[in-house]
Amino acid sequence: MLPGDTLCNVLYIDLGKKSYRIEKRPALFEAGIGGAGVAIRLLAEECPAGCDPFSPDNPVVFAVGPLTGLFPLASKTVAMFKSPLSGNLGESHCGGRSAVAIRLAGYGAMVIKGASETPIYLAVHGDKVYFRNAATLWGMDNLFTAGQIIRGREPSPGTRTIMRIGRAGEKMIPFAGVTTETYRHFGRLGLGAVFGSKKLKAVVVSGARSLPTKDVKEYRKIYEQIHKAAVESEVMRKYHDLGTAENVLPLNVIGGLPTRNLKDSRFEGAETMSGESFAGKYLGRRLACSHCPVGCIHIAALREPDEREAFFYKTSMICYDYEPIYALGTMLGISDPEGFLKLMHKVETTGLDVMSTGVVLAWATEALERGLITEETMGWLRLSWGDYKAYIEAVEKIVEQPNDFFKALAGGVEHASAIYGGSEFALSYGGNEMAGYHTGPAAHLGLLLGARHSHLDNAGYSVDQKIVMKKQTTPREIVDRIFEEEQWRQVLSSLVICFFARGIYTPEVVSETLGSAGFALSPDELSSIGKKIHFEKYAFKFREGFKLQEERLPGRIFETMSSAGRIDADFMKQAVEYAESVLGAAGAEESK
Amino acid sequence: MDGRMRLSIVDRDRCVGCQICMFACVRRQGSAGLDGACIGVRSVGGMEKGMTVIVCRACPDPPCMKVCPADALKLRNGGGVILDAEKCIGCGNCREECIIGAVFWWDEKNKPAICIHCGYCANFCPHGVLALERGK
Numbered sequence: 001m002l003p004g005d006t007l008c009n010v011l012y013i014d015l016g017k018k019s020y021r022i023e024k025r026p027a028l029f030e031a032g033i034g035g036a037g038v039a040i041r042l043l044a045e046e047c048p049a050g051c052d053p054f055s056p057d058n059p060v061v062f063a064v065g066p067l068t069g070l071f072p073l074a075s076k077t078v079a080m081f082k083s084p085l086s087g088n089l090g091e092s093h094c095g096g097r098s099a100v101a102i103r104l105a106g107y108g109a110m111v112i113k114g115a116s117e118t119p120i121y122l123a124v125h126g127d128k129v130y131f132r133n134a135a136t137l138w139g140m141d142n143l144f145t146a147g148q149i150i151r152g153r154e155p156s157p158g159t160r161t162i163m164r165i166g167r168a169g170e171k172m173i174p175f176a177g178v179t180t181e182t183y184r185h186f187g188r189l190g191l192g193a194v195f196g197s198k199k200l201k202a203v204v205v206s207g208a209r210s211l212p213t214k215d216v217k218e219y220r221k222i223y224e225q226i227h228k229a230a231v232e233s234e235v236m237r238k239y240h241d242l243g244t245a246e247n248v249l250p251l252n253v254i255g256g257l258p259t260r261n262l263k264d265s266r267f268e269g270a271e272t273m274s275g276e277s278f279a280g281k282y283l284g285r286r287l288a289c290s291h292c293p294v295g296c297i298h299i300a301a302l303r304e305p306d307e308r309e310a311f312f313y314k315t316s317m318i319c320y321d322y323e324p325i326y327a328l329g330t331m332l333g334i335s336d337p338e339g340f341l342k343l344m345h346k347v348e349t350t351g352l353d354v355m356s357t358g359v360v361l362a363w364a365t366e367a368l369e370r371g372l373i374t375e376e377t378m379g380w381l382r383l384s385w386g387d388y389k390a391y392i393e394a395v396e397k398i399v400e401q402p403n404d405f406f407k408a409l410a411g412g413v414e415h416a417s418a419i420y421g422g423s424e425f426a427l428s429y430g431g432n433e434m435a436g437y438h439t440g441p442a443a444h445l446g447l448l449l450g451a452r453h454s455h456l457d458n459a460g461y462s463v464d465q466k467i468v469m470k471k472q473t474t475p476r477e478i479v480d481r482i483f484e485e486e487q488w489r490q491v492l493s494s495l496v497i498c499f500f501a502r503g504i505y506t507p508e509v510v511s512e513t514l515g516s517a518g519f520a521l522s523p524d525e526l527s528s529i530g531k532k533i534h535f536e537k538y539a540f541k542f543r544e545g546f547k548l549q550e551e552r553l554p555g556r557i558f559e560t561m562s563s564a565g566r567i568d569a570d571f572m573k574q575a576v577e578y579a580e581s582v583l584g585a586a587g588a589e590e591s592k
Numbered sequence: 593m594d595g596r597m598r599l600s601i602v603d604r605d606r607c608v609g610c611q612i613c614m615f616a617c618v619r620r621q622g623s624a625g626l627d628g629a630c631i632g633v634r635s636v637g638g639m640e641k642g643m644t645v646i647v648c649r650a651c652p653d654p655p656c657m658k659v660c661p662a663d664a665l666k667l668r669n670g671g672g673v674i675l676d677a678e679k680c681i682g683c684g685n686c687r688e689e690c691i692i693g694a695v696f697w698w699d700e701k702n703k704p705a706i707c708i709h710c711g712y713c714a715n716f717c718p719h720g721v722l723a724l725e726r727g728k
Contacts, residue, residue, distance in 0.1 A: 069625050072612065100611075104626055148638060158611070158634030159626060182639040210618065210700060211625035220619055227612075231718050287639055288610035293718035295608035299640070317640035 001026055002212045002518035007034065007066055007108035010042070013122065013129060015198050016056055016114030020129040022107075029108055033519070034065030036091070037494035037533045038109050039080040043089075044540055046111055053084035053190070054172060054197035056115035063109040064099045065495040066517035068291075069211050071223060072230055073501040075099045075289045078493055083189040084174035084197075085356070085412050086431035088544045089537060090189040091452040095289035096181035098161040098205070099496055105207025114198065121164075121202035123154055126209070134201035138170060142349045147182060150202055160206035166351020167399050169196040173410045175356035175433070179348075183287065183297055183319040187353045188454055189432060212518075219516040226513070229504045230293050239296035239500050240286070244322035245275030248330075254469070256439035256461070256563035259330045260385050261362035261425055262556050265438045265563070269335020273325055277337060284317055289498070296500065302341045318345045326436030327358025332365065333385030346392045350399050356412060357398065359433035361391055363413045367422045377420075379403045424555030429453040430546070434554075440464035440564025441571055442478050444557050449482055449548075449579050451537040456499060458486035468564040475575035483534070483582060490533035491526050535586045542587065548580050596670040598650040598709045599631075600725045607643040607721045609633055613713035620712040628698040630707040645721060648672050648694040648707035656686035656695055656706070668708070670727050677703055 001007060008026040013019075032038040039061045046059035060081045067074035077098040083090030102110065105126055112122070116131075119138040123130040132153075137146045143166035150162050161180050168176035169192030176192030177185045186192075195201070213219040230236055238246055251257040252270035259267040271277065284301025288294060299317045306312035318341045328347065329340045347354050365383045367373045375382050379402055383390050397406040408416040413433055417426035427434040429447040435455035437443040446460020447453050455461060463481050467473050488507075489499065495514075497505050505513075507523035514521055521529070538546075553576075558567050614629040621628055632646040650671030657665040657673050664679035665686060682702040687695040696705040711724030 069615075072615075100626075144638075144640075151638060158632055208626035208629070208699070210623045210627040213624050216619075216622055216624075219624065223619065227716060285640075285642060286608050288608040290609075290611050291615055292610050293612050293716075295610060295719065297608075 001029055001066065002214060004212050005066070005518065006106040006209070007103070009107045011107050011110045011124065011129070013110065013112045014114040015112060015116045015120070015200060018116075018131045022127065029066070032533065033491075033494040033529065034068070034108055035063050035076070035078040035494040035496040036080075036490055036537075037529065039063040039078045039091070040533060040536045040540060042109060042111055043080040044536070046113065047082050049543055051082055053082045053087065053090075053194060056198065057113065058082045058194060058197075060112040060191065060194055060198075061109065062098075062102060063496075064103045064107075066519060067495050067497065067513055068099045068103040070213065070219070070517060071513050072227055072291050072293055073504070074495055074497050075291050076493070076496040076498055077102060078496060079178075079186050079191050081191055081194050082544070084172070084193045085190045086453065088430065088546050089451060089541050090191065090194070091537075092177070092186040092188050092191050093456070093493065093496075094178070094180055094184050094186040095292070095498065096161055096184035097159070097290045098163065098180050098184075100290040101159060101161040101205045101207055103207070104159065104209050104211075105205050106209055112198070112200070112203070116199040119199045119201050121150065121204065122200065123204040125155065125206050137201050139167065141167070143167075143179060143351045144182065144349060146201065147179070150204060154204050154206070156206035156208070159208040160204055162202060162204050164202035165192040165195045165200075166349065168351040169193055170201075171399060171401075172196045173352065173399065175353040175412055176351050177353045179351060183299065184289065185353075187355065189452060190353075192351055213516050214518050215516070222512055222516060226504060226509065227293065230501065233504060235500065235503055236294045240294050242275035242279055243296050243298040245278055245298065245320060245325055247322045248274040248325055249276070251437070251439075254439070254465070254563040255561060256437055256443075256464075257330055258326060258427075258434075258436055258438045260333045261331060261366045262427060262438060262560050263366070265560055267330040267335070269333075270330070272335050272337055273329045273340065275322075278320055282337065282341065292498065294500065300341055302338060302345070316345055318348070320344060323436055324354045324358075327355045328391070330436075331358045331362040332388075332391055334388050334391075335386065336388065339388030343388045343391050343395070346395050350395060352395065352398065355435065356433040357395060359427050360398070360409050360413045360416065361394055363417065363422065363426050364394070364409060366425055367420060370422065372421050373405065377405045379405070423552070427554050427556060430551060437461035437464075438557070438560065438562045440468040440562045441567050441575065442468055442482065443562075444553060444567065445478060445572065445575050445579075446482050448551060448553060448576070449479070450486060451534065451541065458482045458489065464562075464564050475571055476578050479575050479579045479582065483579075487530040487534045488527065489530075491530040494529070494533060538583055539587065548576060548583065596727045597711065597724050598670060598672070598727045599647055599707060599711060599714060600723055601645050601647065601721060602723045603721055604645055605642065606719045607633060607645055608719055609635065609639070609643045610718065612716050612718060613645075613722060616713040616716040620710065627700050628696075628705045630696055630705045631713055632693070632696060646693050648709070649692065650709060650727060655689045659685040659689045661685065670709070672709060673706055674708060675704060675706060677701070680704070
């Protein structure tokens with residue numbers, strides 16, 4: 001690390017005592033680089049073993065990396081905390097302006113502990129932290145409005161991030177997220193609920209300082225190469241043009257698109273719900289995270305006539321991506337794109353995680369269909385595939401929890417199915433609702449084995465398409481590939497490089513760019529750091545009681561044909577056994 | 593370079609808010625990060641409303657120049673100003689006087705940061721928002 005680089009500054013904030021301090025921790029960043037590597041260490045240090053996720057002692061850790069602000073595409077913030085959804089490792093990544101703002105405010109990481117007695121929001125402007133009253137914002141219906149108000153009250157537009165929660169977070173719904181810059185999210189695993197438990201409505205961070213480089217000429221040369229690679233690459237074009245929604249049609253063709261709670265893997269409405277259809281009819285604006293030339297964020301403009309008055313129109317700008325289309329679209333049998341957008345907008349205004357919400361509602365619909373629950377149980381709400389209006393009502397009920405059934409739903413699909421039955425079609429891994437891929441065994445193993453049970457941990461769906469669908473393979477080969485990918489991704493997420501840019505940031509390129517930030521790490525050294533971080537995450541999971549053999553694979557995945565054919569239960573069993581031996585051996589090695 | 597060239601915002605509506613131009617400006621000045629950026633990109637009241645790009649318009653008769661008590665701002669050939677940093681006392685009058693907010697601030701030096709219309713940022717704009725054009 002270069003002398004004078006503020007990356008090594010860790011900002012510790014205590015919400016209970018309304019105090020803060022800055023500590024310089026160069027050794028922490030030398031060992032863990034930044035992002036995930038630093039966050040897992042801070043989490044292990046700060047989170048007491050067995051901590052209740054809603055205890056004031058549960059820390060919220062944010063970390064960015066040495067390349068943030070220096071090179072394009074290193075613009076993610078890694079959050080770590082103990083998850084109220086899984087009761088274990090909580091990790092979530094978010095872009096927007098968050099990472100650049102934290103880095104240029106003069107920090108590599110932030111640790112927020114304690115809880116306030118009354119609602120507050122934090123404003124971190126450079127080296128000053130302000131505790132602001134948020135009582136008036138608490139309970140506000142629409143999350144967009146809360147953002148708007150804070151935006152008008154705080155300085156530094158353009159070089160700040162505003163991380164905020166909605167009603168879902170305030171009510172500590174364990175799959176509530178944190179929204180930044182209106183359209184980006186710390187989704188999955190309930191960071192929003194942890195904010196809520198601390199009475200923390202929002203965190204504003206602003207900063208625009210300069211950063212040191214080792215050799216400015218060399219830095220500019222490498223910068224130009226990466227910028228050129230980014231703007232000219234085919235993958236980047238894909239994310240800019242149609243965005244991740246481009247995946248809808250190809251996944252449908254290969255029969256890997258989970259539909260109606262994965263009763264099917266092809267959706268008859270895929271055409272109207274495709275990236276092509278949204279871009280053609282609704283795309284109103286594209287946006288980028290700070291310091292990313294791609295601009296993958298796709299915003300639909302939905303123009304609706306007012307129900308009461310002629311010639312009165314409202315236009316809403318609503319973000320869409322592949323995963324929301326899967327969760328709130330195909331999983332719920334919705335083929336009307338406007339219905340989907342309205343439902344999406346509803347979820348966004350509450351601050352719930354879109355993916356978990358969709359999976360939870362899909363389970364509820366099937367549970368009703370099968371008679372495990374009745375309309376009466378639901379408070380006389382009738383959910384049926386494709387009926388987006390009923391789903392909009394259900395989202396409100398998840399937040400408000402007017403009866404026992406919606407209280408149960410608000411606990412996540414695993415929780416609800418434990419009460420009402422139907423766990424064989426409750427689609428979750430480690431307590432986290434599943435992502436939108438039924439491509440074959442690797443997609444599901446990836447979700448099971450991923451340290452945060454996310455498709456982004458190791459891209460198992462890609463292993464299915466590259467290996468399983470093409471040749472005869474073994475459980476061992478699949479698990480090795482999954483772990484190998486997840487280990488390299490620890491390096492990327494320690495540098496907080498967007499996974500979309502993983503093709504540009506090869507080990508050689510990473511090593512070169514790190515040179516500009518004063519880190520001398522060879523591709524081999526990087527790879528062993530990645531392995532170490534992966535096992536540190538697992539060490540935390542084991543400490544908090546994770547047992548792979550006790551985790552379940554939902555029965556449904558074996559019933560519905562995947563892109564790679566029917567998934568074989570024996571194959572999966574062997575894979576899990578082998579994975580366990582790998583993690584066990586690594587654990588023994590670590591503890592030496 | 594032709595002194596009459598100036599940086600133009602060709603199409604604000606194409607801006608995705610990536611701020612690559614701001615980072616380019618700072619790199620051009622031999623640094624990294626955002627301190628000293630002479631161009632600013634921010635939303636117009638939230639991301640849903642789109643972006644605005646703020647940069648010096650190369651006024652032929654620059655108000656910022658007129659309020660400098662230290663004679664540190666000289667008229668640039670083609671409009672706008674050139675800063676003589678040695679003369680500048682960092683009073684901030686120029687920043688107050690520019691009603692479009694195109695006089696930015698270099699915090700670490702406590703001096704204004706004003707575009708010199710070099711066009712370096714336009715080379716990096718991925719979406720054709722900026723261009724170096726002959727002044728009208």
